[in-house]
Amino acid sequence: MKKHFMKGCEAIAEAALRAGCTFFAGYPITPQNEIPEYMSKELPRYGGVFVQGESEVASVNMVLGAAATGARAMTSSSGPGISLKSEGISYIAGSRLPAVIVSVMRGGPGLGSIMPAQQDYLQATKASGHGGFRMMVFAPSTIQEAVDYTHKAFDYADRDRNPVMILVDGCLGAMMEPVILPEYHDNCNKQEDWVLDGCRQREPRTVLSVSLTGEPQEQFNIEMAKLYESWAGKDTEVELYEMDDAEIVLAAYGTSARIAKTAIDTLRDEGVKVGLVRPITLYPFPYEVFENLDYKRVKHVLDVEMSIPAQMVDDVRLGVLRRAEISTFGRSGGVIIGVDEIVCEVRRIAEGGAFNG
């Protein structure tokens, strides 16, 4: 297979194109600008449409409109922009439309820093808009995974008629790695019975996120709850690394997980029995992996994130349920975690030292 040496953001954009994405609307925000830039250049060559929206809000609503015509549609942003897009993401979920949203995280509330961080776990998994909807969230840790899961995200979005998020940090967005790109597919939803294309020889259709009475809205919410629950069993993805005999378990995703793996290799050479649970789907979260750890052996779970305070640790706690000590280690604001920092933290834990959790 031919390998391409690509930057994360551009690889995500190319993967979307090859998944049949024919509409992209976005707004400039660092560190994801390479996605709209790449799309503006490449989408028209595939017969697609790129629009630079006047705002994050407009961009996500353009995606909503495009999705209603049966096009595979995508937008991308970073934390502050995703906050603005939240309205539209909720309307996409409420309208039962498929769309892919890429969030390239930076560091901190407000404008924050533009440097790589993982400060938007909670935004992605718990609070991406009003009304209590959920969406699948994929957290790749290599650019190859970013490509593969971007491609896959469109399939899940179409299957569920629901938004899907790809959550990466600025490291993955900006660094270059060799990737194998998927074949081009011209997938779309044009033949589906919910698509708006004019009521020629059929009854008019509506795509609505509004209910003027209580019961239909409740019915919708019940139906969606069933959909969300169905993901846990069949769609959860997780990577286990050096877990067979691990007594100390690291929990980390994305770039943090890559750094954690290197730290584990060093620690294993020293004889420390340490492993990694890396959630790939942050929603649905792999609670059962943490539920089913052998707590006779596992004494400590260290949650490692490029976020202060840690965010994923809330979900880790729900899986561990006080059966092991949990602590957190992280850097944030754009400061990348050093391998040696994780190594030191795990050594301290192994030696029964101070916990910071």
Add this chain to the structure above:
Amino acid sequence: MDKIYGRPESIKNRVSTYCPGCLHGVANKIVAEVLDELELREKTICVLPVGCGTLGLFYWNVDMISSAHGRAPAVATGIKRCTPDKFVFCYQGDGDLAAIGLSEIMHAANRGENISIIFVNNSIYGMTGGQMAPTTLEDQYSTTTQKGRNPITEGYPMKMCEIISGLEAPKYVARFSMDCPKNIIKAKAGIKKAFELQIEKKGFSFVELMSNCPTNWGVTPLESLEWMRQNTLKVFPLGVYKEVE
């Protein structure tokens, strides 16, 4: 005997649930008549706003999508760019379009999107119970300007035709009134002009329809029409503001 008048196919056979005397029903009907006359019904996608205009959902007999408050022109942009052979129009009120959706309407207009906007202006937020809109007149009562709109603190009525016609890209910008049959006939002709421009792929068209709100103005339907003539129509002059052949 020839049938010379009937319900347009683009309107469902359903009793109106708009408030008594509300002109939304007239706006819905003349839009539907134009859709029929131009044989657009089977290729139309209507983008509904948030507000009383959302109720078009119950009446138009075409494909429709609901949008977030003010975002209809962005949703319409996504639809039209993906399916340029379909007919796409937005139906928006003055709170939706001129306040929370000001950015979306201005930029869709500035890009010259090949869509048509029907802008129903009744100088008030109707659905939410009569709050001040950007189009509320000086001294006009609303539930959030109970002593009347004070320009010193609340500014002046925003005139969208005047603002949008200042842009390069729009092809047709016009304001009509629905206060009497004569003006309704003119309004319908304006809508037809706007829709034809989209069919001809000429670009962005904007039709403002001056309307009423007897319920929230606190007057009878007939009084509301007279109030329009004595007040709103003096602040919002009717006419074609821009027309590019």
